Amino acid sequence: MTHDIQIVGGGLAGSEAAWQLAEAGLRVRVSEMRGGGDMTPAHETDRLAEMVCSNSFRSDDAENNAVGLLHQEMRRLNSLVMRAADKHRVPAGSALAVDRDGFAQEVTQAIGHHPNITVVRERVDTLPEGPAIIATGPLTGSKLAEAIAAETGSDALAFFDxxxxxxxxxxxxxxxxxxxxxxxxxxxxxxxxxxxxxxxxxxxxxxxxxxxxxxxxxxxxxxxxxxxxxxxxxxxxxxxxxxxxxxxxxxxxxxxxxxxxxxxxxxxxxxxxxxxxxxxxxxxxxxxxxxxxxxxxxxxxxxxxxxxxxxxxxNSFIRSPELLDSELRLKSRPNIRFAGQITGCEGYVESAAIGLLAALFAAAELGGRSIPAPPPESAMGALLGHITGGAEAETFQPMNVNFGLMPPIPGRTRKAERKKMYTDRARERFGEWLSAMVPSARPALVHEVDVA
The missing domain is CATH 2.40.30.260 (Elongation Factor Tu (Ef-tu); domain 3)
Structure with missing residues (x-):
């Protein structure tokens, strides 16, 4: 099958991006090196969306917690990752933890059985010439990392995980x-x-x-x-x-x-x-x-x-505020977007959320349209803002989603009520963003689901 866009990397971000693009009617090629003779130092299987560290997506409280709010926003956008996580949930108090094997198997089957997606077990060593999303995560292969560094003229930052x-x-x-x-x-x-x-x-x-x-x-x-x-x-x-x-x-x-x-x-x-x-x-x-x-x-x-x-x-990540534009495109090669942990977001759900956004932007662009970024008051918008311009490139560090990335609540507020005020405002602004999308584009890009 010929493809409209290539996804490099089959982790949580790459899988989410592939799903969103395929659901929008685009033909997607997913290039994943695991299963093709290569393996990373942390992975144990060739399944897509394998969780290599914790099995927790952290708090699922959408009223008082920023990551719980991010869960809710992704569910409203028909996230494959959140659907699989909900299906394979295990007891963890107010947190969302999953059976990691069942979760990865669910995502692998959904991607592998989608008629618009072709999964190819191959290692990609150079930057693609056509439309692409690089979602290789913090364990990007050395040759592709060298190609990214050669293109950007900037060495990747790194930290240990x-x-x-x-x-x-x-x-x-x-x-x-x-x-x-x-x-x-x-x-x-x-x-x-x-x-x-x-x-x-x-x-x-x-x-x-x-x-x-x-x-x-x-x-x-x-x-x-x-x-x-x-x-x-x-x-x-x-x-x-x-x-x-x-x-x-x-x-x-x-x-x-x-x-x-x-x-x-x-x-x-x-x-x-x-x-x-x-x-x-x-x-x-x-x-x-x-x-x-x-x-x-x-x-x-x-x-x-x-x-x-x-x-x-x-783990390696790029200087995203310096290298990426507001739609996650590489400024020097705008046919390429980056998504997931390689952009400097930290955490499973954050990585998947950036993969989701990269797909929405790419689908709109390939359809000759554009969509606005989610508002900075929302969890997804705040995370995107941190990656694409909310921090100085020289001091940029990986970040989980948190209320500190959002514009402050105006006026004096009681500390005990502040988190609820952030989530109430975020939910309202996010809903307005969904409604304001170009009507002709919205059905093909967003499949809002009822989370009430």
């Missing part, structure tokens, strides 16, 4: 641990492993002393992304750092004492069967043997069996 371990549920001692969510919000969805003050301080000391992965010389100055910091790097910042971060015991009543533990390690369900559990916040660069030794000192995990140990890989 770490993967948390996954534990077999039947190896956890539930006589020590208990099921609960913080403040009982959303149900008893997390396994909680309590630590006394002495146990906690010994654990922090073990993290600091544990043998870590050695980096190559050229990697040593690469910064970590604050939202995915290795646990031992946090421990190096001070003995209390973890207790006020991922090991925070606040809001978790130990049923044996009726009190909050000094610190707590939480595990979140990772698959639909409930047999695999992810250690929340335990991204790590510890060597594998050290992980087993140190993590088995956690109460309840003394006999833990690990389905996957943690790891670390180098």
């Amino acid at each position: 770490a993967i948390a371990p996954i534990v077999h549920r039947d190896s956890i001692d539930m006589s020590v641990c208990w099921m609960a969510a913080r403040w009982d919000k959303g149900g008893k969805d997390y396994i909680n492993c309590p630590l006394t003050k002495e146990q906690y301080e010994a654990f922090v000391a073990a993290l600091n002393a544990g043998e870590k992965t050695e980096f190559k010389e050229w990697e040593k100055d690469t910064p970590y992304f604050e939202g995915c910091m290795p646990i031992e790097v946090m421990a190096e910042r001070g003995v209390e750092t973890l207790r006020y971060g991922p090991l925070k015991g606040v809001g978790l009543d130990d049923p044996r004492t009726g009190r909050w533990p000094h610190a707590v390690v939480q595990l979140r369900q990772d698959n639909a069967l409930g047999t695999l559990w992810n250690m929340v916040g335990f991204q790590t660069k510890l060597k594998h043997g050290e992980q087993v030794r140190i993590f088995r000192t956690i109460p309840g995990l003394e006999n833990a069996e690990f389905a996957r140990l943690g790891g670390i890989h180098r």
